[in-house]
Amino acid sequence: MKVLLVDDEKELAATLAERLSFRQIDADWATSGQEALKMAEDARYDLAVLDVKMPRMSGITLMKRLRERQPDMKFIFMTGHGSEEDFKTGSADASHYLVKPVKLEALVEKMKLALNP
Amino acid sequence: MLNKLKPAFWDHEDAAAGHYRRLFDFRSLWFQAVALTTFVVLLPLIFITIAEYTVTRKAAEDEILLRTSRFVSNTRRTVAFFLEERRFALEFIVRDNRYDAVSDPERLAVILDNLKRGLGGFSDLGVIDASGRQQTYVGPHNLEGKDYSGQDWFREVMEKGYYISDVFMGYRQTPHLVIAVRHNLPGDRFYVLRASVDLERFKRLLSQLEILGGGSAIIINREGILQTPCDQCGKSALEKVPFSVPEFAPHTRVLEESVAGETLVIGYAYLIDTPFILVAIKDKEALMQPWYHTRRQIIGFLGLSVFFILAVVVGMATYLVNNIYMADRRRVMALHEVEYSNKMASIGRMAAGVAHEINNPLQIIYEKAGLIKDFFTFKPEYKDDPRLLELVGSILTSVERCGAITKRVLSFARHQESALEPVRIKRILGDVLGFVDKEAAYRSITVTLDVDDDIPDFLSDRGKLQQIFLNLTNNAFSFIMEGGALTVKAERKNKRWVAVSFADTGPGIPAKNLERVFEPFFTTRSTKGGTGLGLSITYHLVQELGGKIKAESELGKGSTFIVTLPLDPGKKEA
Numbered sequence: 001m002k003v004l005l006v007d008d009e010k011e012l013a014a015t016l017a018e019r020l021s022f023r024q025i026d027a028d029w030a031t032s033g034q035e036a037l038k039m040a041e042d043a044r045y046d047l048a049v050l051d052v053k054m055p056r057m058s059g060i061t062l063m064k065r066l067r068e069r070q071p072d073m074k075f076i077f078m079t080g081h082g083s084e085e086d087f088k089t090g091s092a093d094a095s096h097y098l099v100k101p102v103k104l105e106a107l108v109e110k111m112k113l114a115l116n117p
Numbered sequence: 118m119l120n121k122l123k124p125a126f127w128d129h130e131d132a133a134a135g136h137y138r139r140l141f142d143f144r145s146l147w148f149q150a151v152a153l154t155t156f157v158v159l160l161p162l163i164f165i166t167i168a169e170y171t172v173t174r175k176a177a178e179d180e181i182l183l184r185t186s187r188f189v190s191n192t193r194r195t196v197a198f199f200l201e202e203r204r205f206a207l208e209f210i211v212r213d214n215r216y217d218a219v220s221d222p223e224r225l226a227v228i229l230d231n232l233k234r235g236l237g238g239f240s241d242l243g244v245i246d247a248s249g250r251q252q253t254y255v256g257p258h259n260l261e262g263k264d265y266s267g268q269d270w271f272r273e274v275m276e277k278g279y280y281i282s283d284v285f286m287g288y289r290q291t292p293h294l295v296i297a298v299r300h301n302l303p304g305d306r307f308y309v310l311r312a313s314v315d316l317e318r319f320k321r322l323l324s325q326l327e328i329l330g331g332g333s334a335i336i337i338n339r340e341g342i343l344q345t346p347c348d349q350c351g352k353s354a355l356e357k358v359p360f361s362v363p364e365f366a367p368h369t370r371v372l373e374e375s376v377a378g379e380t381l382v383i384g385y386a387y388l389i390d391t392p393f394i395l396v397a398i399k400d401k402e403a404l405m406q407p408w409y410h411t412r413r414q415i416i417g418f419l420g421l422s423v424f425f426i427l428a429v430v431v432g433m434a435t436y437l438v439n440n441i442y443m444a445d446r447r448r449v450m451a452l453h454e455v456e457y458s459n460k461m462a463s464i465g466r467m468a469a470g471v472a473h474e475i476n477n478p479l480q481i482i483y484e485k486a487g488l489i490k491d492f493f494t495f496k497p498e499y500k501d502d503p504r505l506l507e508l509v510g511s512i513l514t515s516v517e518r519c520g521a522i523t524k525r526v527l528s529f530a531r532h533q534e535s536a537l538e539p540v541r542i543k544r545i546l547g548d549v550l551g552f553v554d555k556e557a558a559y560r561s562i563t564v565t566l567d568v569d570d571d572i573p574d575f576l577s578d579r580g581k582l583q584q585i586f587l588n589l590t591n592n593a594f595s596f597i598m599e600g601g602a603l604t605v606k607a608e609r610k611n612k613r614w615v616a617v618s619f620a621d622t623g624p625g626i627p628a629k630n631l632e633r634v635f636e637p638f639f640t641t642r643s644t645k646g647g648t649g650l651g652l653s654i655t656y657h658l659v660q661e662l663g664g665k666i667k668a669e670s671e672l673g674k675g676s677t678f679i680v681t682l683p684l685d686p687g688k689k690e691a
Binding site: 009011012015016018019022053078080099100101102103104 | 472473474475476477480483484485487488491494516519524527
């Protein structure tokens with residue numbers, strides 16, 4: 001399983017990637033939409049975990065762009081916000097929608113669910 | 118009693134109206150409405166009534182004058198005819214009989230007898246020669262040989278050819294009048310036939326003429342001496358009338374004169390060629406009686422109309438002003454509700470913002486601590502120190518708690534837009550009560566949540582439900598003393614309704630306040646920061662959901678608020 005983590009908080013993305021690697025999950029991380037798109041050109045990912053609110057490019061836009069490049073990619077949203085709009089989009093188009101703070105165990109579980117529904 | 122009739126707006130004072138208070142002075146609005154309407158409605162009515170009053174009074178008075186005038190005219194004709202008839206009878210006698218015949222006492226006695234039988238009213242007859250000496254006399258007195266030459270009447274009869282006297286007592290001591298005619302004989306000689314006319318006959322003549330509306334007809338002479346008795350003025354013949362003698366007029370005249378506090382209508386006519394004036398006296402008050410009756414009816418009708426108009430005007434004004442007042446209250450209520458929900462929305466947005474901002478660093482702490490834990494778990498060199506693991510575990514637990522709080526805030530903020538969605542009542546109640554967990558713990562308040570298992574998920578507005586339950590919870594908490602309890606129970610009433618009750622152990626609500634607790638601005642906590650809007654807004658929110666809310670309370674034991682919600686809101690609205 002190859003995972004792409006995108007969050008504008010570098011500390012969060014990096015730590016999360018490291019923790020996932022402890023659990024035998026290969027995770028790359030990026031801190032912006034642009035960076036993530038570039039990475040998606042070079043490698044194939046099974047799953048992307050995206051923050052919804054990010055500067056310049058939102059998680060939702062990023063999801064659409066990534067889908068254009070890799071239509072099979074699955075998505076999980078993580079957000080610190082709970083707005084109605086986010087919730088609707090998140091739950092409609094993505095596999096899962098998680099509100100921060102997210103328990104790692106819960107995240108891992110959702111990731112597995114997303115790949116093997 | 119009066120208090121019960123008093124409309125709701127009467128004692129209203131809107132402290133908040135401030136500068137525009139004048140606009141919300143419902144009492145003066147009511148007064149203005151009543152005064153203006155009353156004025157506009159009553160003015161023409163009163164005007165018409167006064168006009169009607171004046172016109173009918175004038176008509177009644179004219180009618181009296183006309184009737185009196187007609188009566189006097191008719192009576193004058195009768196009286197004049199009576200006198201002329203007797204004069205002509207005497208004229209006939211002197212023309213029909215030679216002088217030696219009339220001066221024969223026997224013949225004269227026959228003539229007198231014939232006059233009495235044929236015409237009536239005569240009491241004696243006498244023949245007076247040119248020297249004024251009574252030659253022959255037939256009648257009750259012995260007046261033969263009496264000398265009239267020096268008397269005024271004798272001179273008048275010599276000049277005019279006839280004479281009608283005033284009523285006088287004469288030798289007989291009974292009132293009577295005298296008619297005399299002159300008859301010329303060949304040469305310059307002449308004689309006078311003189312007859313006394315009984316006043317009885319005269320009186321009977323007048324009394325036979327009935328006068329409508331009372332009053333009496335009398336005859337006076339030009340000095341105002343009564344020729345016939347006057348019942349109306351309580352005087353007998355030959356006394357002076359109590360009013361002044363009316364001035365001469367060739368035709369009948371009617372005038373009004375005030376005598377001893379009474380207004381008399383006096384109709385009179387001068388009897389030409391006689392010393393008499395025929396007078397009809399009527400009491401004006403008596404004549405006006407029919408009109409007074411009409412007047413009473415008019416005034417009664419006016420009074421009744423005014424009463425009904427006032428009743429309708431006051432009723433309408435009260436109804437309308439009360440409606441305006443109610444509309445105004447609703448307007449104020451709506452404004453406050455908007456203000457309140459705006460405030461709530463702002464607070465919600467702010468809280469959501471704060472929660473969001475906190476969530477990111479929280480996640481970092483969480484992940485960092487998680488990583489440390491991972492190190493401990495996956496790297497054998499740290500694995501054996503249980504204390505470190507415990508410390509990390511406690512950091513993680515704290516973060517999880519913070520997360521629970523921010524998630525709850527966000528869930529509230531998320532449901533501020535109103536929309537029907539399937540809700541699980543247990544979860545909403547749990548969320549709401551979660552907000553007061555800490556406060557309950559600090560104040561040793563026992564919060565019990567008891568939700569029946571057979572309540573299905575149903576369509577409702579999650580945001581509004583949260584708001585309703587939070588308001589009721591906060592309201593209960595503001596009254597519960599330390600060590601008290603709040604019991605929240607949700608049970609299914611039947612197929613269509615679910616009831617959620619909030620029972621507290623507060624001081625309870627007095628019965629007189631119980632029916633007012635849902636009124637806007639009703640508060641017993643105004644000094645402690647209560648706005649008096651919480652329950653009112655709760656009431657409206659429940660109504661918007663198609664539900665009902667009621668309050669039950671027992672003083673000293675506590676209060677229970679019961680919200681009944683429809684399981685199918687669509688059915689209710691249809």
